[in-house]
Every structure is written in structure tokens, then in C-alpha cells.
Amino acid sequence: MSLFTMKNVRKTFAHGEVKEEILKGIDVTLPEGKITALTGASGSGKSTLLTIAAGLQTASDGQISFEQQELTSMRSEELRQIRAKQFGFIFQFAHLVPFLTVEEQLALMLETAESSLSKQEQKKEIRQVLELVDMWKRKNAYPPSLSGGEKQRVAVARAIIHSPKVLFADEPTASLDSKRSQEVMRLIQRLSKERHITVLMVTHDMDMLDYVDHVIEMRDGKIIQEDSIH
Numbered sequence: 325m326s327l328f329t330m331k332n333v334r335k336t337f338a339h340g341e342v343k344e345e346i347l348k349g350i351d352v353t354l355p356e357g358k359i360t361a362l363t364g365a366s367g368s369g370k371s372t373l374l375t376i377a378a379g380l381q382t383a384s385d386g387q388i389s390f391e392q393q394e395l396t397s398m399r400s401e402e403l404r405q406i407r408a409k410q411f412g413f414i415f416q417f418a419h420l421v422p423f424l425t426v427e428e429q430l431a432l433m434l435e436t437a438e439s440s441l442s443k444q445e446q447k448k449e450i451r452q453v454l455e456l457v458d459m460w461k462r463k464n465a466y467p468p469s470l471s472g473g474e475k476q477r478v479a480v481a482r483a484i485i486h487s488p489k490v491l492f493a494d495e496p497t498a499s500l501d502s503k504r505s506q507e508v509m510r511l512i513q514r515l516s517k518e519r520h521i522t523v524l525m526v527t528h529d530m531d532m533l534d535y536v537d538h539v540i541e542m543r544d545g546k547i548i549q550e551d552s553i554h
């Protein structure tokens with residue numbers, strides 16, 4: 325049994341009277357502990373699929389299973405718990421809280437995930453993760469004083485501080501130049517390996533495919549190609 329699978333997932337949006345099917349029966353199995361990239365033209369449905377997978381919006385039809393639990397038939401409180409404790413998120417922009425320091429961003433995340441660690445252990449874990457993304461030296465900094473790459477490294481740290489099993493990322497490098505993009509991808513790759521995190525990541529940037537294990541290409545709401553690279 326796989327960690328995370330989607331079967332015949334469909335999504336329909338209504339534009340006034342007209343209904344439009346944006347996802348037309350998607351089947352996905354994420355290779356466990358690996359990075360899967362979701363590519364395809366703008367408007368092909370990548371973000372819609374990612375946010376449905378992550379439980380941030382609901383599918384119109386189909387099944388999504390995580391650790392043998394059916395997410396589509398779950399009550400919203402159960403789903404919220406899974407989202408907060410087992411999933412991590414990174415978006416195109418870091419979306420850090422401007423009035424919290426780097427260290428406090430991570431502490432807030434542990435609180436939201438109802439971490440079972442003691443305060444002492446939480447402090448240690450925060451330090452370890454910030455060292456991992458090379459941001460411990462900026463632990464007391466506020467987001468407005470950080471560069472784009474530094475912000476995104478904090479966003480990556482925040483996404484994994486609660487040890488999620490699955491990390492969902494929507495164009496995590498799109499706001500960065502190519503050098504910073506590669507740094508962030510190398511970081512995601514290392515974290516995925518070391519912490520055995522299964523990653524689903526939307527990207528437009530073909531250079532980023534050097535860092536992934538599996539590629540799914542979408543067109544017009546359907547998967548048109550799927551390849552394992554490693």
C-alpha cells in the first residue's frame with residue numbers, strides 16, 4: 325500500500341451557468357521518500373491538483389488516500405489535523421509573518437501542529453532545522469530584513485519543522501534567481517533524503533528537474549506523461 329495516492333480525481337468549477345472540468349480524472353501515486361515534479365503549461369491544472377492533494381480544497385470526485393486513510397470522506401476537523409501534523413507547505417512566495425522573528429515563525433508552526441515535543445526539545449529542533457538551512461545566524465531577524473533566498477530558506481525550514489510525511493510545494497523557486505533556485509532545490513532534495521519526506525512540487529523550470537526523482541506532466545486537466553528519472 326502506498327503512502328499517498330489519488331484515483332480518478334476530478335474538479336469542476338462553475339463559471340456562471342457554464343461548468344468547466346479543470347481536472348479530468350487524475351491518477352497519481354507518489355513514490356515514497358522521493359520528489360515528484362508536476363509540470364505543464366499555465367492553466368493545465370497543476371495548482372488545482374496540488375491544493376486538492378494537500379487538502380486545501382476539495383475534489384468534485386475521486387479518492388485520495390494517505391496512509392490508508394481516505395481523505396475525501398474525512399470530516400473537516402480530521403482533515404485539518406492531518407494537514408497540520410503530517411503535511412508541509414511551501415508556496416512561490418515565502419509568506420512569513422512580518423512581525424515574528426525567524427525563530428518565532430518556526431515555534432508558531434510547532435504550536436499549530438500541536439507538537440508533542442517539550443519546550444526544550446522544540447528549541448533544540450528549531451536550532452537544528454535552522455542550522456540545516458543555514459539560517460541559525462539570522463534567528464532573531466524579522467522577514468523584511470531578509471533577502472528573497474533567505475526568506476525562502478526560512479519557508480522551507482518552517483515547512484519541515486514539524487516532521488511532515490508529505491511536503492507540497494507550488495513553484496517554490498519561481499520568485500528566485502537561478503543560483504538561489506538551485507540552492508533551495510538542493511536543500512529540498514537533502515531534506516527529503518535525510519528525513520524521508522515525500523515531496524510533490526509544481527515547477528515550470530526545467531532546470532529544477534535535475535533535482536527530482538519522478539516527473540508528471542499535465543495538459544488540459546489530464547496527465548499526459550509520467551517518467552521516473554532515478
Ligand SMILES: Nc1ncnc2c1ncn2[C@@H]1O[C@H](COP(=O)(O)OP(=O)(O)OP(=O)(O)O)[C@@H](O)[C@H]1O
Nearest residue numbers: 337338346364365366367368369370371372373528
Ligand atoms: N477557484 C477557481 N474557480 C474557477 N476556476 C478556477 C479556479 N481555480 C482555478 N481555476 C481554473 O482552472 C484552471 C487551472 O488552474 P491552475 O491554477 O490549476 O493552473 P496551473 O497549471 O497551476 O497554472 P499556472 O502554471 O499558471 O500556475 C485555470 O483555467 C483556472 O482559471
Ligand SMILES: [Mg+2]
Nearest residue numbers: 370371372526
Ligand atoms: Mg499554478
